[in-house]
Amino acid sequence: xxxxxxxxxxxxxxxxxxxxxxxxxxxxxxxxxxxxxxxxxxxxxxxxxxxxxxxxxxxxxxxxxxxxxxxxxxxxxxxxxxxxxxxxxxxxxxxxxxxxxxxxxxxxxxxxxxxxxxxxxxxxxxxxxxxxxxxxxxxxxxxxxxxxxxxxxxxxxxxxxxxxxxxxxxxxxxxxxxxxxxxxxxxxxxxxxxxxxxxxxxxxxxxxxxxxxxxxxxxxxxxxxxxxxxxxxxxxxxxxxxxxxxxxxxxxxxxxxxxxxxxxxxxxxxxxxxxxxxxxxxxxxxxxxxxxxxxxxxxxxxxxxxxxxxxxxxxxxxxxxxxxxxxxxxxxxxxxxxxxxxxxxxxxxxxxxxxxxxxxxxxxxxxxxxxxxxxxxxxxxxxxxxxxxxx
Amino acid sequence: xxxxxxxxxxxxxxxxxxxxxxxxxxxxxxxxxxxxxxxxxxxxxxxxxxxxxxxxxxxxxxxxxxxxxxxxxxxxxxxxxxxxxxxxxxxxxxxxxxxxxxxxxxxxxxxxxxxxxxxxxxxxxxxxxxxxxxxxxxxxxxxxxxxxxxxxxxxxxxxxxxxxxxxxxxxxxxxxxxxxxxxxxxxxxxxxxxxxxxxxxxxxxxxxxxxxxxxxxxxxxxxxxxxxxxxxxxxxxxxxxxxxxxxxxxxxxxxxxxxxxxxxxxxxxxxxxxxxxxxxxxxxxxxxxxxxxxxxx
Ligand SMILES: NC(=O)c1ccc[n+]([C@@H]2O[C@H](COP(=O)([O-])OP(=O)(O)OC[C@H]3O[C@@H](n4cnc5c(N)ncnc54)[C@H](O)[C@@H]3O)[C@@H](O)[C@H]2O)c1
Ligand SMILES: [Zn+2]
Ligand SMILES: [Zn+2]
Numbered sequence: 001x002x003x004x005x006x007x008x009x010x011x012x013x014x015x016x017x018x019x020x021x022x023x024x025x026x027x028x029x030x031x032x033x034x035x036x037x038x039x040x041x042x043x044x045x046x047x048x049x050x051x052x053x054x055x056x057x058x059x060x061x062x063x064x065x066x067x068x069x070x071x072x073x074x075x076x077x078x079x080x081x082x083x084x085x086x087x088x089x090x091x092x093x094x095x096x097x098x099x100x101x102x103x104x105x106x107x108x109x110x111x112x113x114x115x116x117x118x119x120x121x122x123x124x125x126x127x128x129x130x131x132x133x134x135x136x137x138x139x140x141x142x143x144x145x146x147x148x149x150x151x152x153x154x155x156x157x158x159x160x161x162x163x164x165x166x167x168x169x170x171x172x173x174x175x176x177x178x179x180x181x182x183x184x185x186x187x188x189x190x191x192x193x194x195x196x197x198x199x200x201x202x203x204x205x206x207x208x209x210x211x212x213x214x215x216x217x218x219x220x221x222x223x224x225x226x227x228x229x230x231x232x233x234x235x236x237x238x239x240x241x242x243x244x245x246x247x248x249x250x251x252x253x254x255x256x257x258x259x260x261x262x263x264x265x266x267x268x269x270x271x272x273x274x275x276x277x278x279x280x281x282x283x284x285x286x287x288x289x290x291x292x293x294x295x296x297x298x299x300x301x302x303x304x305x306x307x308x309x310x311x312x313x314x315x316x317x318x319x320x321x322x323x324x325x326x327x328x329x330x331x332x333x334x335x336x337x338x339x340x341x342x343x344x345x346x347x348x349x350x351x352x353x354x355x356x357x358x359x360x361x362x363x364x365x366x367x368x369x370x371x372x373x374x375x376x377x378x379x380x381x382x383x384x385x386x387x388x389x390x391x
Numbered sequence: 392x393x394x395x396x397x398x399x400x401x402x403x404x405x406x407x408x409x410x411x412x413x414x415x416x417x418x419x420x421x422x423x424x425x426x427x428x429x430x431x432x433x434x435x436x437x438x439x440x441x442x443x444x445x446x447x448x449x450x451x452x453x454x455x456x457x458x459x460x461x462x463x464x465x466x467x468x469x470x471x472x473x474x475x476x477x478x479x480x481x482x483x484x485x486x487x488x489x490x491x492x493x494x495x496x497x498x499x500x501x502x503x504x505x506x507x508x509x510x511x512x513x514x515x516x517x518x519x520x521x522x523x524x525x526x527x528x529x530x531x532x533x534x535x536x537x538x539x540x541x542x543x544x545x546x547x548x549x550x551x552x553x554x555x556x557x558x559x560x561x562x563x564x565x566x567x568x569x570x571x572x573x574x575x576x577x578x579x580x581x582x583x584x585x586x587x588x589x590x591x592x593x594x595x596x597x598x599x600x601x602x603x604x605x606x607x608x609x610x611x612x613x614x615x616x617x618x619x620x621x622x623x624x625x626x627x628x629x630x631x632x633x634x635x636x637x638x639x640x641x642x643x644x645x646x647x648x649x650x651x652x653x654x655x656x657x658x659x660x661x662x663x664x665x666x667x668x669x670x671x672x673x674x675x676x677x678x679x680x681x682x683x684x685x686x687x688x
Contacts, residue, residue: 056670088662109661112643
């Protein structure tokens, strides 16, 4: 089959690889109809996530048709149309029982590596480095889905791929990011990053009762989408001092919740920005936490900082004093996608949201290399790319 | 004196010498008869001594031998440097001869101590303890473990276990260097749904024993499983090899075994990526080795 493989920093290539096989009783094989490129893939592409190996199949946002099931899978049958959540979860362990699926104790075959790096291991993830399992991903014609009796959600006809594909990651991720803020009616929520995750975070903040949503980025078309599609007030961080403007907008108090939907490759102006770039380049710091720092400084006393943005390792100059002295709460995590599949599918069916608004480009899987570059560089006003393996 | 105590004493000696070399390199050089200045070199030797000294004083008792070998390597370097000192007419030959004799004496002590330590470390009894929480009842877990033939399913260093009748079983483990290590074992304590203890019988390639306990967790629907495995490799070169029965890092091996036991019991399978597609010659990855290297580091 054809699959998009990581070949080194800044290099992906669609290659011919063997078709996936059922390896465990609870596996199924999905023939992929649509798959997307995510901001998380960019962290791999740019080489900031350790334990990638040349030839790894990428992709964790995918859907398609079940073509084979292992003998342990009784709830799915060949021909079912499914969306697959990006975290792999067993459904049996302590954390799955608590609905914290991205912390599943039984799905990461390389848990020992993660334990060295992070103390304990999270779940396995499709196409997301060997530290989180080394599972072949879904930017391919077929994918093997472990614990298929727990993860995939069946989709009836009548909904297009484009409407449901993002249940695999970014819609639940934006939703959980907002949910973590414990929004009270009328609260002001500020979102850093107007990429696809930021866009869904904005929509979700409204769904959860925010009174005001403010979005921050410096890419004009993304700010425009946040404003026109998301109904957010926007701040172009290139033109003004974000912290000053947020203070002005909130009568000096600061937003009730701030959300870092940027992650480890945040851009920053000035000295601290240069500091992060140099330290990251020298491997003295793995991540550039500029947006996270701003989220902390901006948040009102006693407020919540929610972090859907992905970080990999170690960061410097985190204003812990600000967090401590001002009673801030930090909430973060890989999204517990399974928890949100059914409720969010309901919202889509009811017409409360149509997730396809975020798609700016659709291309054949074979153009993946071009797609990655375009998405990273924001060429052609690119915001979200869907790849079609069949074409 | 115990070898371990001797090693610690040599560690203090390293610290003393190291401090002298670092702080008063010139005085030291004069004392051993070197006329020309080599303060940079002498200071770097001082740093080396300090490192070895700190290593010897802080390492666990069972991990002293690598630090002792590092002292031996240092001795060889010292001797070579002193030897080259004889070729310069300006140096004081009688002082140099005295210094060389002293270093030779220390070298002999270092080598003997290192060899003895390495032997002790290889043949000493080891035991590893680890525990894990599993969402199954003590009954289910006990049942599965009680049939020792199930163990190779998740203990990857075991080749096979055959129950030979009653409380007896025959075990074949994958030893180092593709050797097979075999023994008969007997259950010596069996408390249904609570505890199993077993022990190898006389004539085993490697004497070993194990105990597993199943305790219901207080506040979750889990069982706390605690395993202790011990073994005493025979002395000698063979013993040194056998000491690796549980791999380079026994703690990690047992941890991984228990993790797989949990996975198998909770989910009915062990997660894997072996045999999945990849855009490279082999579908398996260097990270299987990577995990091994990492955990044995
Ligand atoms: N927690 C999860 O489970 C989860 C799931 C999916 C994605 N993510 C993460 O969410 C983050 C965003 O994903 P995405 O797909 O939207 O990526 P993206 O790269 O498309 O979007 C990031 C946006 O942040 C903007 N930005 C950069 N520096 C900024 C700064 N200092 N202040 C404000 N904006 C800044 C960029 O211009 C860009 O528009 C990534 O880190 C991704 O890995 C997390
Ligand atoms: Zn994603
Ligand atoms: Zn689980």
